Amino acid sequence: MHEFGIAYDIFATTRRAAMEHRAQQVKKVTVEIGEMSMVNPEQVIFLFDTLAEEDPLVRGATLETVVVATLSRCTCGYEGDEKFVCPLCGALPELVRGREITVINIEIEVDEE
Ligand SMILES: [Zn+2]
Secondary structure, three states, X not given: OHXXXXXXXXXXXXXXXXXXXXXXXXXXXXXXXXOOOXXXXXXXXXXXXXXXXXXXXXXXXXXXEEEEOOEEEOOOOOEEOOOOOOOOOOOOOEEEEOOOEEEEEEEEEEOOO
Protein backbone atom coordinates (compact mmCIF):
# COMPACT_ATOMS: atom_id res chain seq x y z
CA MET A 1 0.00 0.00 0.00
CA HIS A 2 1.43 3.28 -1.24
CA GLU A 3 -0.03 5.39 1.57
CA PHE A 4 1.46 3.27 4.31
CA GLY A 5 5.04 3.92 3.18
CA ILE A 6 4.30 7.63 3.01
CA ALA A 7 2.65 7.75 6.42
CA TYR A 8 5.58 5.82 7.82
CA ASP A 9 8.11 8.25 6.31
CA ILE A 10 6.23 11.21 7.77
CA PHE A 11 6.08 9.48 11.13
CA ALA A 12 9.80 8.63 11.08
CA THR A 13 10.78 12.16 10.01
CA THR A 14 8.60 13.65 12.74
CA ARG A 15 10.00 11.35 15.38
CA ARG A 16 13.60 12.04 14.37
CA ALA A 17 13.04 15.82 14.45
CA ALA A 18 11.28 15.61 17.80
CA MET A 19 14.15 13.66 19.33
CA GLU A 20 16.77 16.01 17.89
CA HIS A 21 14.99 18.92 19.55
CA ARG A 22 14.42 17.05 22.79
CA ALA A 23 10.68 17.43 22.41
CA GLN A 24 8.31 16.20 25.06
CA GLN A 25 5.44 15.96 22.67
CA VAL A 26 4.70 16.56 19.01
CA LYS A 27 1.67 18.82 18.60
CA LYS A 28 1.21 19.14 14.91
CA VAL A 29 2.80 18.09 11.65
CA THR A 30 2.17 19.81 8.34
CA VAL A 31 2.79 17.96 5.10
CA GLU A 32 2.55 19.14 1.54
CA ILE A 33 1.06 16.56 -0.78
CA GLY A 34 1.45 17.11 -4.49
CA GLU A 35 -1.77 16.93 -6.47
CA MET A 36 -0.10 14.41 -8.80
CA SER A 37 1.37 12.20 -6.09
CA MET A 38 -1.67 9.89 -6.30
CA VAL A 39 -1.93 9.89 -2.55
CA ASN A 40 -5.15 9.99 -0.59
CA PRO A 41 -4.55 12.52 2.24
CA GLU A 42 -7.31 11.04 4.44
CA GLN A 43 -5.70 7.65 4.27
CA VAL A 44 -2.28 9.07 5.11
CA ILE A 45 -3.78 10.85 8.13
CA PHE A 46 -5.49 7.66 9.28
CA LEU A 47 -2.29 5.60 8.96
CA PHE A 48 -0.19 8.30 10.60
CA ASP A 49 -2.60 8.34 13.56
CA THR A 50 -2.32 4.57 13.83
CA LEU A 51 1.50 4.76 13.92
CA ALA A 52 1.48 7.74 16.29
CA GLU A 53 -0.70 5.82 18.72
CA GLU A 54 2.22 3.47 19.39
CA ASP A 55 4.66 6.24 20.20
CA PRO A 56 4.37 8.45 23.31
CA LEU A 57 6.29 11.25 21.61
CA VAL A 58 4.00 11.53 18.62
CA ARG A 59 0.73 10.29 20.10
CA GLY A 60 -2.07 12.82 19.77
CA ALA A 61 -0.28 14.93 17.15
CA THR A 62 -2.42 16.40 14.42
CA LEU A 63 -1.38 15.74 10.86
CA GLU A 64 -2.35 18.55 8.55
CA THR A 65 -2.12 18.03 4.81
CA VAL A 66 -1.81 20.80 2.26
CA VAL A 67 -2.42 19.88 -1.35
CA VAL A 68 0.09 21.43 -3.72
CA ALA A 69 -1.14 22.27 -7.21
CA THR A 70 0.69 20.96 -10.22
CA LEU A 71 3.18 23.12 -12.04
CA SER A 72 4.48 22.00 -15.39
CA ARG A 73 6.91 23.47 -17.84
CA CYS A 74 7.47 22.76 -21.49
CA THR A 75 10.50 23.20 -23.71
CA CYS A 76 8.48 25.66 -25.82
CA GLY A 77 8.22 28.04 -22.90
CA TYR A 78 4.80 27.10 -21.56
CA GLU A 79 4.36 27.10 -17.80
CA GLY A 80 1.12 26.21 -16.08
CA ASP A 81 -0.95 23.42 -14.64
CA GLU A 82 -1.43 21.18 -17.67
CA LYS A 83 -0.24 17.72 -16.73
CA PHE A 84 -0.13 15.69 -19.90
CA VAL A 85 -0.33 17.86 -22.99
CA CYS A 86 1.22 21.26 -23.53
CA PRO A 87 -1.58 23.59 -24.71
CA LEU A 88 0.87 25.48 -26.92
CA CYS A 89 2.77 22.77 -28.76
CA GLY A 90 1.19 19.44 -27.79
CA ALA A 91 4.32 17.95 -26.28
CA LEU A 92 4.51 16.27 -22.89
CA PRO A 93 5.38 18.95 -20.35
CA GLU A 94 7.81 18.32 -17.52
CA LEU A 95 6.33 18.25 -14.02
CA VAL A 96 8.14 20.82 -11.92
CA ARG A 97 5.91 20.48 -8.89
CA GLY A 98 3.01 18.35 -7.81
CA ARG A 99 4.43 14.90 -7.21
CA GLU A 100 6.30 15.46 -3.97
CA ILE A 101 5.38 14.75 -0.38
CA THR A 102 7.22 17.04 1.99
CA VAL A 103 7.07 17.62 5.72
CA ILE A 104 7.14 21.41 5.94
CA ASN A 105 6.50 22.02 9.61
CA ILE A 106 6.59 20.18 12.91
CA GLU A 107 5.25 21.81 16.07
CA ILE A 108 6.67 20.42 19.27
CA GLU A 109 6.43 20.99 22.97
CA VAL A 110 9.78 21.30 24.72
CA ASP A 111 10.38 21.03 28.41
CA GLU A 112 12.45 24.10 29.27
CA GLU A 113 13.91 22.70 32.50
ZN1 LIG B 1 5.03 23.20 -25.30
